[in-house]
Amino acid sequence: MAKHSSGKQLTNAVLIPVLAIISGLLVASLFLLVSGSSPLRAYQELFKAGFSCSRLTNCNLFQTLQLATPLILTGLSAVMAFRSGMFSLGQEGQFLIGATIAAWLGYAIHLPPVLHPIVIMAAAMLGAGLYGWFPGVLKTRLGINEVITTIVLNNIANLFMTYAVNFPMRADQGTTAHSPLIDDAAVLPAFVQGSKMGIGLVIAFVAAGLVYIYLWRTIPGYEQRMAGQVPLFARFSGIRNEGAALRGVALSGAIAGLAGAIEILGVHHRLLQGFSTGLGWDGVMVAILGQVHPVGVAIVAVFFAGMRLGAQIGLQAALQVPRELGGGLIALMILFVAVQNLYRGWIEGGREWFQKRVRRGDPVQK
Amino acid sequence: MPHAVEMTGISKYFPSSNVQANRGVNFRVQKAEIHALVGENGAGKTTLMNILYGLYEPDEGKILLDGQEVILRHPQDAIRCGVDMVHQHFKLVPSFSVAENILLGAEPGQAGFLRPAMENEVVRRLADSFGLPVDPQARVRDLPVGMQQRVEILKALQRDAQILLLDEPTAVLTPQETRELFDVIRNLAQRGRTIVFITHKLPEVMEIADQVTVMRRGEVVANNLVSETSIPELARQMVGREVLFRVVKKPAAPGSIVAAVKNLVVAGAGCYPAVKGVSFHVRAGEILGIAGVNGNGQEELVEAVTGMRPTEMGAVYLESHDITHLPVGERRAKGLAHIPEDRMSTGLNLKTTLDENIISTRYRLPEFSRRGFLLWANIRQFAEKIIKDLSVAAAHPGEGIDTLSGGNLQKIVIGRELSGDPRFIVADQPTRGLDVGSIEFVHKTLIEARDRGAAILLVSVELDEIRSLSDRILVMYRGRIAGELSANDATEESLGILMAGGKLAQVEKEA
DSSP: OOOOSHHHHHHHHHHHHHHHHHHHHHHHHHHHHHTTOOHHHHHHHHHHHHHOEEETTEEHHHHHHHHHHHHHHHHHHHHHHHHTTOOOOOHHHHHHHHHHHHHHHHHHSOOOTTHHHHHHHHHHHHHHHHHHHHHHHHHHHHOOOHHHHHHHHHHHHHHHHHHHHHTTTOOSOOSSOBOOOOOGGGOOOBSSTTOOOBHHHHHHHHHHHHHHHHHHHBHHHHHHHHHHHOHHHHHHHTOOHHHHHHHHHHHHHHHHHHHHHHIIIIIISSOBTTOOOSHHHHHHHHHHHTTTOHHHHHHHHHHHHHHHHIIIIIIIIIHOOOTHHHHHHHHHHHHHHHTHHHHHHHHHHHHHHHHHHHHTTOOOOO | OOOSEEEEEEEEEETTTTEEEEEEEEEEEOTTOEEEEEEOTTSSHHHHHHHHTTSSOOSEEEEEETTEEEOOOSHHHHHHTTEEEEOSSOOOOTTSBHHHHHTTTOOOEETTEEOHHHHHHHHHHHHHHHTOOOOTTSBGGGSOHHHHHHHHHHHHHHTTOSEEEEESTTTTOOHHHHHHHHHHHHHHHHTTOEEEEEEOOHHHHHHHOSEEEEEETTEEEEEEEGGGOOHHHHHHHHHSSOOOSSOOOOOOOOOSEEEEEEEEEEEOSSSSEEEEEEEEEEETTOEEEEEOOTTSSHHHHHHHHHTSSOOSEEEEEETTEEOTTOOHHHHHHTTEEEEOSOIIIIIOOTTSBHHHHHTTTTTTSTTTEETTEEOHHHHHHHHHHHHHHTTOTTOOTTSBOTTSOHHHHHHHHHHHHHTTOOSEEEEESTTTTOOHHHHHHHHHHHHHHHHTTOEEEEEOSOHHHHHHHOSEEEEEETTEEEEEEETTTOOHHHHHHHHTTOOHHHHHHHO
């Protein structure tokens, strides 16, 4: 029953979401049956629309990966905070702060290509990192619950962004308030014409690897995880828990800010009122569904994005099944992650069965 | 007359940790008997009781209750058959009242409405009928541990338990509470209830049990009538070899002063300070014991010395550095090691692997990290070395430690704290809850550290431990040092007088 080895953690990070997804699909088929469509056909359409790739210029998978990019990053942001013992729900606000800074620096300063997006992303990470650090200070110095402060700060960030795009940064008096287009030099290039999947995706995957290395291979990451798991033990060992928590939320904010910057530099190229569809919140869900593990987050984010796209263009367009079902499907899966102990039992049972067959010969006694 | 419990040929193997916890165990208990089940940590006692309580299903074997075979797949099955268990860690709702806890799931009421007055009445009657007075309206969180345990027992009796399994019931109790528990146990046995209790305190077995079964490495090695056995014999059966009850040690060779505490004042939970101006020093190569009844400021003293709690006034010195206000990490860097009172929640992180536990105080050393990156290959090697050197059973470097027994967990703590030869070791109740074999190991290890020149501050409520390990003894009473005794002068009586608030003059007079 030693379930904490890193290998087992990784198996769980992969197997639990997969099992939750299968369960969600099974239950959702009931709804499909009720609405009069064949579940098999519907899922076929769903997956085809979400993950197929017929031609380079007409590739749904590319769009899915583009949609997954901010989800991976906001999911990683949540992982960074949760693993440090801070239940920060501030990803949405930090995402908006990062996006606002990126959109402003995109037209306000002029730098050569390559350098310009790098400066912008660094600035967005710094700004959003501070925005994430602040509730950490409130928690460690004054003991104010971080769940509440981060949610409140999300609202403040949203109002700030709305103000910025309506007044100081407003480009013209069009119907939807928006800021001027960013410089061409600041744009993060896409890989293929007709799709916005590009450098941002690479950054997101690299970030997943870096978060994994940081948390499991470096001293500050180790300190953050220990302080997050058992604060008393960490303090007893000589780890400064407040420092670890502050690092955790500041880095978490920076990653969410990077997500916002990439969304502006790679996809929208300007700030639009209401451009975020709750990507920060989705990040929390991705993190939970992905077992608060960077590998799980990367897998789940891609899946999540594909389901969304598939529901929109597969179910709705091809089968006239309302696309809300896609959202419902995702919600069902989250629900099934909540019963992960059931899967843990299955996985453990499978492991025991396997080991019994392998090791029956020589049980080592305690 | 059939046995109340008859378990035959019980085997249980845990593939995930690769442990054969029970191997062909035969276990019989007569009706209305007080039956002790003893064995070292990890001998399989708790597994056997969990099987009887329906928490685990055995791989092989039969269970007979009152002569009839039963299959127990779930604790509910066991409870229906009249078997109930009081766990070491109580399963009570702290914010509920005593009555609400006892009647949880069996509330008397009408049409879905609770009737608190009736609940209190039911519980009062139940408690009176067994002679176990409780206040039905008290909140469980306000009760002392002994009372909480009584609530657990009443909860089982309310479900009409005929066979009561108690998992190390005295581990958390004060001596006074233990005596009360024993009265309760005798009382229940007289009323025809069968009691099985797990323990590794052999004097308790001799005092209360009728029959004792000894387990070792998953097997039953002996079954004795208590009247026909003795503590040394039981200890030999448990450990499989002769056990030294006296610690063998050379006379101390104290060197220079390593650690000193001057006029230390430490705040407590209440209005008054818990430590009220304590001064002492510890020399290299000596063990300074601090005796006292639990709750006389020892906990706060240890926390202030180790940096877990701020100091109000006074100073703590380590090798002539003033460490009074240094954080834990810097104290450790200056040579402090700390074996904490609670290994489960303070000394170890049970949610992670052995590797990550073994470096928690030492990960900054060049052997374990370079430029901020952890060197996992070296860490694993170090973990394997500790496992081998201290023979930590059933442990693997990259795996969790939550299934290890108390003795093995303490070995991990000690392996970590004593590696790198610390100058000053604070050992706070280092053998609490351990079996005789593990206690012997801990004592031997501390003596060895002393002989290598470490200064050791030993805090313990076990007088035997204080007396056999310490070179000098301080007694704490109400936050002050009530007196100092040399190891030779410290008798049970003289310590007892000081611990109860008497004066040293009295000790001398009576001596």
